[in-house]
Amino acid sequence: MRLGLAMAGLLLAVGLVMPLAVLLARAFQGPNGEFIGLAYFVTYASTPALLRSAWNSLWTGALTTAIVLPIAFTFAYGITRSRLPGRGLFRAVMLIPILAPSLLPALSLIYLFGNQGLFRFMLPADGSIYGPAGIVVAQCIYTFPHAAIILSVALGMADARLFEAAETLKASRFRIFLDVTLPAARYGLVSATVVVFTLAVTDFGIPKVIGGQFPVLATDVYKQVIGQQNFSMGAVVAIVLLLPALFSFFAERWAQRRQSASISGRAVLYRAKPRAARDMPLLLICLAVAAVLLGMVGMAGWGSLIRFWPYNMTLTLSNYDFARFDSDGWGSLQTSAAMGAWTALIGTPLVFVVAYLLERGARPGALSGFVRVAAIAPLAVPGLVLGLAYILFFNHPANPFGFIYGTMAILVLNCVIHFYTVAHLTAVTAIRQLDPEFEAVGASLRVPRWRTFLRVTVPISLPAILDIAVYLFVNAMTTVSAVVFLYGSGSKPASVAVVQMDEAGQVAAAAAMACVILAITATVKLAQLGVSLSLGRGWRPA
Amino acid sequence: MDAPLRRQVRATVSSAKPYLRIEGVGRDFGLFTALRDVDIGVAKGEFLCLLGPSGCGKTTLLRTIAGLDVPTRGEIFQDGKLITDLPPSQRDFGIVFQSYALFPNLTVAANVGYGLRGKAWPKARAAARVTELLELVGLPTLAQRYPAQISGGQQQRVALARALANEPGLLLLDEPLSALDAIVRLHLRSELRALQRRLGVTTVMVTHDQEEALSLADRVAVMDRGRVMQIGTPQEIYERPANAFVASFVGRSASFPASASAGGLLLAGGRRLPAFAATALPDGMPVRAFIRPEDVAFGEGAASLPAELRGIEFLGSVCRLDLDAGGLPLQAEMTPHALCGLAIGAMLSVTLPPEKLMVFPLDG
Numbered sequence: 006m007r008l009g010l011a012m013a014g015l016l017l018a019v020g021l022v023m024p025l026a027v028l029l030a031r032a033f034q035g036p037n038g039e040f041i042g043l044a045y046f047v048t049y050a051s052t053p054a055l056l057r058s059a060w061n062s063l064w065t066g067a068l069t070t071a072i073v074l075p076i077a078f079t080f081a082y083g084i085t086r087s088r089l090p091g092r093g094l095f096r097a098v099m100l101i102p103i104l105a106p107s108l109l110p111a112l113s114l115i116y117l118f119g120n121q122g123l124f125r126f127m128l129p130a131d132g133s134i135y136g137p138a139g140i141v142v143a144q145c146i147y148t149f150p151h152a153a154i155i156l157s158v159a160l161g162m163a164d165a166r167l168f169e170a171a172e173t174l175k176a177s178r179f180r181i182f183l184d185v186t187l188p189a190a191r192y193g194l195v196s197a198t199v200v201v202f203t204l205a206v207t208d209f210g211i212p213k214v215i216g217g218q219f220p221v222l223a224t225d226v227y228k229q230v231i232g233q234q235n236f237s238m239g240a241v242v243a244i245v246l247l248l249p250a251l252f253s254f255f256a257e258r259w260a261q262r263r264q265s266a267s268i269s270g271r272a273v274l275y276r277a278k279p280r281a282a283r284d285m286p287l288l289l290i291c292l293a294v295a296a297v298l299l300g301m302v303g304m305a306g307w308g309s310l311i312r313f314w315p316y317n318m319t320l321t322l323s324n325y326d327f328a329r330f331d332s333d334g335w336g337s338l339q340t341s342a343a344m345g346a347w348t349a350l351i352g353t354p355l356v357f358v359v360a361y362l363l364e365r366g367a368r369p370g371a372l373s374g375f376v377r378v379a380a381i382a383p384l385a386v387p388g389l390v391l392g393l394a395y396i397l398f399f400n401h402p403a404n405p406f407g408f409i410y411g412t413m414a415i416l417v418l419n420c421v422i423h424f425y426t427v428a429h430l431t432a433v434t435a436i437r438q439l440d441p442e443f444e445a446v447g448a449s450l451r452v453p454r455w456r457t458f459l460r461v462t463v464p465i466s467l468p469a470i471l472d473i474a475v476y477l478f479v480n481a482m483t484t485v486s487a488v489v490f491l492y493g494s495g496s497k498p499a500s501v502a503v504v505q506m507d508e509a510g511q512v513a514a515a516a517a518m519a520c521v522i523l524a525i526t527a528t529v530k531l532a533q534l535g536v537s538l539s540l541g542r543g544w545r546p547a
Numbered sequence: 548m549d550a551p552l553r554r555q556v557r558a559t560v561s562s563a564k565p566y567l568r569i570e571g572v573g574r575d576f577g578l579f580t581a582l583r584d585v586d587i588g589v590a591k592g593e594f595l596c597l598l599g600p601s602g603c604g605k606t607t608l609l610r611t612i613a614g615l616d617v618p619t620r621g622e623i624f625q626d627g628k629l630i631t632d633l634p635p636s637q638r639d640f641g642i643v644f645q646s647y648a649l650f651p652n653l654t655v656a657a658n659v660g661y662g663l664r665g666k667a668w669p670k671a672r673a674a675a676r677v678t679e680l681l682e683l684v685g686l687p688t689l690a691q692r693y694p695a696q697i698s699g700g701q702q703q704r705v706a707l708a709r710a711l712a713n714e715p716g717l718l719l720l721d722e723p724l725s726a727l728d729a730i731v732r733l734h735l736r737s738e739l740r741a742l743q744r745r746l747g748v749t750t751v752m753v754t755h756d757q758e759e760a761l762s763l764a765d766r767v768a769v770m771d772r773g774r775v776m777q778i779g780t781p782q783e784i785y786e787r788p789a790n791a792f793v794a795s796f797v798g799r800s801a802s803f804p805a806s807a808s809a810g811g812l813l814l815a816g817g818r819r820l821p822a823f824a825a826t827a828l829p830d831g832m833p834v835r836a837f838i839r840p841e842d843v844a845f846g847e848g849a850a851s852l853p854a855e856l857r858g859i860e861f862l863g864s865v866c867r868l869d870l871d872a873g874g875l876p877l878q879a880e881m882t883p884h885a886l887c888g889l890a891i892g893a894m895l896s897v898t899l900p901p902e903k904l905m906v907f908p909l910d911g
């Protein structure tokens with residue numbers, strides 16, 4: 006068991022800690038590896054262009070958060086605290102942006118408001134969707150599901166007894182909302198705020214596609230590294246990008262802890278009574294949000310079918326003949342699917358076994374302490390930062406693992422590490438729900454531990470395991486930021502191909518490929534729903 | 548089995564060489580000491596109950612016996628072998644947890660047969676053993692059900708059958724009945740006792756329910772704050788508690804402060820009460836005296852006290868009376884019939900029999 010944990014520790018050290026250490030060191034080194042102290046940081050601070058993009062990231066991120074939060078709160082309130090019809094359907098629609106690459110809403114916006122967009126006339130003549138406006142709108146759509154999920158969990162945990170108590174005290178509805186609803190959702194709001202802000206600041210795909218000449222931190226890293234081959238400056242910008250992520254990481258962990266402490270085991274689940282004055286406006290808002298989300302997907306889908314926007318609006322499948330636009334053709338989709346499959350196949354057992362060892366086996370010590378921290382840390386590391394750290398680490402001439410650079414292996418390693426934390430937390434939650442005495446019973450019957458693990462722990466946790474696998478697959482399929490630095494010839498993922506086709510002006514083909522990615526992830530997600538419905542039918546209590 | 552014979556069996560069991568021996572066991576959690584200096588011997592075939600208030604260390608002691616927890620000090624021997632540091636998988640015991648810990652994804656039969664594998668248990672033999680065990684616990688028809696599809700009492704029996712499957716030398720039970728409702732609990736209690744007798748398996752059971760402990764066990768170990776306060780047969784524990792804690796924890800009693808006085812007397816509330824237990828105590832020693840409700844006698848006599856009736860609690864076959872005997876709080880029992888006509892505030896004459904007064908020096 007110690008051996009298993011030691012191997013996991015090694016993997017996390019090679020895949021996370023060492024690359025980040027190299028990245029940090031690089032920020033203090035000149036072009037030839039000599040130590041130059043804070044020189045790059047000084048240059049950074051005295052370059053107005055770079056500072057401007059930090060400021061741009063900050064304010065677009067803040068604006069996105071300010072717009073998304075109230076909408077997501079209302080939406081989450083609608084699906085948890087009211088009796089709207091079709092709440093299940095709204096929940097499903099809410100998830101759509103997670104299944105698509107973040108570029109997809111940006112591409113749809115180009116179709117709608119771009120220079121030749123359907124509704125271009127609605128913008129002021131000198132205005133443009135390319136720039137902050139496009140970034141903010143696209144990011145609102147991209148971050149919406151994350152906020153809505155967190156808030157619907159927070160609002161869903163309402164304790165009915167508090168509402169009944171408030172009602173018997175004749176509190177008005179508005180006071181109940183202020184005094185009961187909001188405080189209970191307080192930590193959910195904090196979590197959602199920091200998650201949305203971090204996603205918005207660290208995302209790379211959206212500003213790349215719709216940012217135009219508007220510089221932000223994420224595109225700066227890319228420009229320094231790919232454009233100017235200035236790795237040290239790239240490292241400095243990456244460190245700047247790491248700061249908000251680190252901050253929100255700690256804020257979010259703080260909020261999470263408070264959240265779980267605030268609900269007692271005896272709480273009674275709240276069920277709203279129908280009330281038209283509340284349900285009708287909520288229904289309209291939820292419908293509007295759902296229409297926007299579906300509209301974005303629909304727009305990209307429609308655009309991908311049009312022969313030559315906006316001059317020849319006839320429908321065609323020719324944009325799906327990717328070989329015309331990209332040398333890899335459909336191959337990049339194959340690469341992505343393989344990368345997703347490998348990430349799920351390797352990541353799922355790894356994550357689950359490590360979580361099990363940590364929860365149910367490890368004596369406290371330095372090793373388990375390290376693994377515990379290293380399992381949570383990836384959440385604080387933006388994809389671009391991790392990607393850059395990988396270039397610097399694995400491309401280093403002295404690195405014995407250097408041979409994996411540019412291969413599928415490095416992409417899979419990167420994805421497993423990048424998405425490790427959420428998968429790990431899912432596994433830990435599932436394992437904590439198991440009776441702590443299962444292992445003891447097995448041992449008293451002299452059944453080896455691994456056997457009880459395989460015969461009892463794994464079958465019971467299958468829904469969570471499936472959840473982890475699908476999570477890893479979907480994220481590996483849709484990620485751009487982490488892999489954009491790492492692919493080699495023949496291992497270009499589809500999400501990167503989308504960026505490149507868009508860069509080359511092939512918006513329709515880019516939209517087509519984004520739609521294919523969405524189709525694949527949505528199919529997998531639906532399959533998961535189907536499978537988990539039939540899992541453990543028989544032994545699970547209805 | 549009639550009473551004298553039973554007593555005789557007990558006498559022989561407790562004098563035999565212990566099958567399970569716990570010597571000077573202690574367990575610390577950081578600065579907190581959960582067990583201190585525990586010495587217990589359990590004879591082969593004996594049923595021992597660990598009884599004590601919540602948090603006194605019962606579960607901790609049971610887990611050290613099972614090897615799920617390692618004692619900080621002391622040794623444990625089973626069947627003459629030192630087992631203190633053996634992992635659970637190398638020991639010889641079956642265990643039933645309070646939660647039962649049945650595997651929800653396996654059928655009742657698969658749960659019971661979970662440990663029946665390897666060369667010693669070819670499939671057919673294991674299946675036969677499972678059938679036998681399910682018959683033993685009275686559930687032959689439920690073999691193919693899943694744990695979620697059977698009642699709490701049935702789950703408890705499945706857990707018991709599973710623990711007994713390998714014919715372990717030692718059966719450990721952690722509050723096995725506490726998750727059940729009162730009627731099922733009473734029923735299963737007697738079944739458990741009969742089964743244990745029939746199989747003759749050495750058993751250690753944890754409970755915080757004294758009625759359960761007194762009715763089930765050959766011997767009871769009363770624990771408090773990590774220490775064993777007394778070990779003895781249920782009768783000994785009840786009739787001759789070794790200290791004030793056991794006297795107040797086991798059974799009902801009223802108690803009052805007093806001081807010993809020469810000639811086997813107690814001074815309490817300005818009265819002199821003869822008490823045999825006070826004979827050996829030095830004059831003037833501060834003590835606490837206990838008396839059980841059923842021992843308080845009514846009627847005039849040489850040593851009787853006047854007592855005022857303060858409260859009546861109806862318990863069915865008897866009523867419990869709260870009395871105030873000139874400052875001494877007492878409890879007594881009376882049949883509802885005899886009580887007829889007495890009202891709160893009535894004056895009664897009570898006698899505290901000298902042989903029944905339990906007297907303990909104040910500790911600390």
Ligand SMILES: Nc1ncnc2c1ncn2[C@@H]1O[C@H](COP(=O)(O)OP(=O)(O)OP(=O)(O)O)[C@@H](O)[C@H]1O
Pocket residue numbers: 576579581599600601602603604605606607608755
């Ligand atoms: N792992 C642990 N770490 C720290 N303290 C512990 C641990 N396990 C038990 N304790 C403490 O040791 C004491 C004894 O615990 P134990 O579980 O043995 O009590 P118990 O007698 O079984 O009580 P109950 O009847 O409530 O089950 C308690 O005060 C408990 O808080």
Ligand SMILES: [Mg+2]
Pocket residue numbers: 605606607
């Ligand atoms: Mg206990």
